[in-house]
Amino acid sequence: MRLAHHLAVASEWIRGTCVEATEFPDLAQRYRVMAVPKIVINETVQFEGAYPESAFVDQLLRAVNSETQ
Numbered sequence: 001m002r003l004a005h006h007l008a009v010a011s012e013w014i015r016g017t018c019v020e021a022t023e024f025p026d027l028a029q030r031y032r033v034m035a036v037p038k039i040v041i042n043e044t045v046q047f048e049g050a051y052p053e054s055a056f057v058d059q060l061l062r063a064v065n066s067e068t069q
Contacts, residue, residue, distance in 0.1 A: 001016060001018045001037060003053060003056050004016030004018075004039070004056075005018075007057075007060070014060075021033045021036065021038070031046065034048065035048040035049065036048070037049070037050060039051075039056075039059070041059065041060055041063035042063045042064075042067060044063050044066045044067065045059050045060075045062050045063040045066070047059055
């Protein structure tokens with residue numbers, strides 16, 4: 001989440017929100033959270049685990065590209 005927040009500060013086009021799965025079980029169930037961190041980008045790309053910055057940005061670009069096609 002820290003990386004998402006850094007990217008959100010750097011760009012007005014990015015927003016990062018952190019949700020505690022145990023406090024919002026309906027969201028945890030909706031997004032099928034089985035491990036943390038669980039990252040969901042624009043409802044199109046999801047992944048679990050702490051990705052290195054370059055891989056995180058790759059996933060972010062994948063989400064953006066999937067929306068423009």
